[in-house]
Amino acid sequence: MAADTQANPIARWVERLGRGTVRAVEELGYHAALLAESLYWIAWGARRRQSVRFADTVLEMMEVGIRALPIVAVLSLAIGVMLAIQGIHTLKTFGAESQVVVGIALSVTREFAPLIVAILVAGRSGSALAARIGTMQIGQEIDALRVIGVSPVRFLVAPALLAMLIMMPALTFCADVMGIMGGALYSAADLGLDIGTYLDRTRDALDVEDVMQGLVKSLVFAVLITLIGTANGFAVSGGAQGVGRATTRSVVLSITAIVIADMIFTWFLSR
Amino acid sequence: MSAAADNAERTPVIEVEDLHVRYGSRDILRDVNLTVYQGEILVIMGGSGSGKSTFLRYLLGLHRPVGGSIKLLGRDITRLKSQELYELRRKIGMSFQGGALFNSMSVGENVRLPLREHTRLDENTMRIMSRLKLEVVDLAHAEDLMPAQLSGGMVKRAALARAIVMDPRLLFFDEPSAGLDPVVSAELDELILRLRDTMHMTIVVVTHELDSAFKIADRITFLDRGRILMTGSVAEVRASDDPRIQNLLNRRPEARVRDPDEYLRRLTGREPRPSA
Numbered sequence: 001m002a003a004d005t006q007a008n009p010i011a012r013w014v015e016r017l018g019r020g021t022v023r024a025v026e027e028l029g030y031h032a033a034l035l036a037e038s039l040y041w042i043a044w045g046a047r048r049r050q051s052v053r054f055a056d057t058v059l060e061m062m063e064v065g066i067r068a069l070p071i072v073a074v075l076s077l078a079i080g081v082m083l084a085i086q087g088i089h090t091l092k093t094f095g096a097e098s099q100v101v102v103g104i105a106l107s108v109t110r111e112f113a114p115l116i117v118a119i120l121v122a123g124r125s126g127s128a129l130a131a132r133i134g135t136m137q138i139g140q141e142i143d144a145l146r147v148i149g150v151s152p153v154r155f156l157v158a159p160a161l162l163a164m165l166i167m168m169p170a171l172t173f174c175a176d177v178m179g180i181m182g183g184a185l186y187s188a189a190d191l192g193l194d195i196g197t198y199l200d201r202t203r204d205a206l207d208v209e210d211v212m213q214g215l216v217k218s219l220v221f222a223v224l225i226t227l228i229g230t231a232n233g234f235a236v237s238g239g240a241q242g243v244g245r246a247t248t249r250s251v252v253l254s255i256t257a258i259v260i261a262d263m264i265f266t267w268f269l270s271r
Numbered sequence: 272m273s274a275a276a277d278n279a280e281r282t283p284v285i286e287v288e289d290l291h292v293r294y295g296s297r298d299i300l301r302d303v304n305l306t307v308y309q310g311e312i313l314v315i316m317g318g319s320g321s322g323k324s325t326f327l328r329y330l331l332g333l334h335r336p337v338g339g340s341i342k343l344l345g346r347d348i349t350r351l352k353s354q355e356l357y358e359l360r361r362k363i364g365m366s367f368q369g370g371a372l373f374n375s376m377s378v379g380e381n382v383r384l385p386l387r388e389h390t391r392l393d394e395n396t397m398r399i400m401s402r403l404k405l406e407v408v409d410l411a412h413a414e415d416l417m418p419a420q421l422s423g424g425m426v427k428r429a430a431l432a433r434a435i436v437m438d439p440r441l442l443f444f445d446e447p448s449a450g451l452d453p454v455v456s457a458e459l460d461e462l463i464l465r466l467r468d469t470m471h472m473t474i475v476v477v478t479h480e481l482d483s484a485f486k487i488a489d490r491i492t493f494l495d496r497g498r499i500l501m502t503g504s505v506a507e508v509r510a511s512d513d514p515r516i517q518n519l520l521n522r523r524p525e526a527r528v529r530d531p532d533e534y535l536r537r538l539t540g541r542e543p544r545p546s547a
Contacts, residue, residue: 144371149360
């Protein structure tokens with residue numbers, strides 16, 4: 001049997017495909033289990049006298065949210081300016097430059113703000129989660145936690161998930177404001193549009209639903225980043241090289257998952 | 272004093288029956304039976320790859336075995352629910368080979384973590400209790416240091432302090448002398464003996480250091496290729512005529528049996544043809 005599959009290239013290819021599929025399904029199941037267990041600890045931990053630590057969650061929120069604020073502000077301002085430049089350039093052909101306000105308002109709140117925040121957080125915090133948990137895995141610290149009677153999911157994943165779920169929408173909202181400000185500033189410089197008027201027209205163009213769509217997406221991205229980061233951390237084996245591989249993998253997988261999830265969500269939410 | 276006669280009167284703390292562990296299609300542990308009694312130091316010995324570290328991981332309940340049962344303090348950990356296992360863990364301490372101190376916490380915080388998780392003591396009491404244990408391992412001065420600032424011996428002692436902070440009835444110790452100089456490792460041996468005598472702990476030590484094993488052991492278990500060769504007192508082990516045990520005791524290299532088919536298979540990477 002073994003000799004057969006080794007000789008036949010098609011059989012070998014099918015075998016590899018099968019193994020890959022099984023591994024992918026296994027990994028998906030692991031992520032789901034990780035999510036379920038984290039939510040369990042967040043909801044029921046206190047009742048079992050093993051609550052998710054508040055201090056850890058606050059630390060995590062500082063790291064994920066507050067420290068990311070300056071870079072989120074700069075990036076979303078730049079995105080706003082970029083959208084304004086492109087929008088004015090395109091709309092000039094129709095002589096409808098002033099409609100740029102609506103375009104920026106909708107695309108920033110519905111699409112760009114959650115996306116840019118998610119990609120940034122995946123790069124900053126998702127990778128850090130994978131590296132930290134991976135290093136702990138190698139140093140037997142995860143085993144030590146379990147032997148002491150501390151669930152590693154409660155101790156490491158739940159605070160991170162909680163922090164992400166709180167901070168991602170908050171960051172996304174900041175990115176909304178900064179993105180629109182960027183658009184306003186450029187429009188003021190290029191079209192001579194008064195900033196007050198710009199903001200008034202933005203308010204007219206935006207529904208609560210538009211902003212909510214972005215915030216809901218950011219919650220989904222928060223879950224994806226945390227799960228992919230932590231799962232890759234727990235899966236580390238093979239020393240420092242393994243940690244490096246897990247870190248890279250977590251960033252690439254997170255960003256891929258974010259963009260695909262964004263596409264799916266946009267399709268559902270825009271119907 | 273005969274160990275066998277003595278054991279009959281003592282209460283078993285660890286009872287392993289027919290433990291069977293496999294990774295994929297490879298048997299790692301097979302037919303492992305072992306009983307450890309209250310207040311004794313049992314040393315698990317064996318060469319590299321004998322399965323002793325794996326055995327320890329299963330004793331700690333970190334994985335579930337394919338077959339057999341492991342009773343710690345009368346509870347079968349292969350069948351316990353997670354909450355029951357959690358309760359049991361307060362009575363068990365473990366000192367890892369590399370220490371496994373949490374790098375993001377100071378030594379004091381590391382030692383206090385089990386107290387924080389399992390008790391409702393106030394901060395001050397926890398501080399005092401952790402200092403008591405740090406005194407036991409002679410690390411009182413290092414309470415505020417981070418693990419990265421400690422030497423190898425200090426890491427092991429800090430890990431030991433964390434392992435005994437809940438006053439466990441059962442203590443596991445993985446390779447206490449690995450990577451330490453002879454003086455420091457002799458000090459650790461003394462410390463282990465002192466823990467048994469003063470705190471009446473049952474201690475299981477995994478090691479491949481002969482000197483250390485003979486010094487601390489009440490009984491020794493020899494593991495080889497996933498099976499137990501023998502379990503007995505130090506004198507019984509020394510007197511054993513098993514060639515594998517004698518090889519290990521006398522640091523003799525193993526005589527390898529060569530199988531030409533197997534050799535050919537390793538070289539070419541394929542099964543020999545049935546007709547051949």
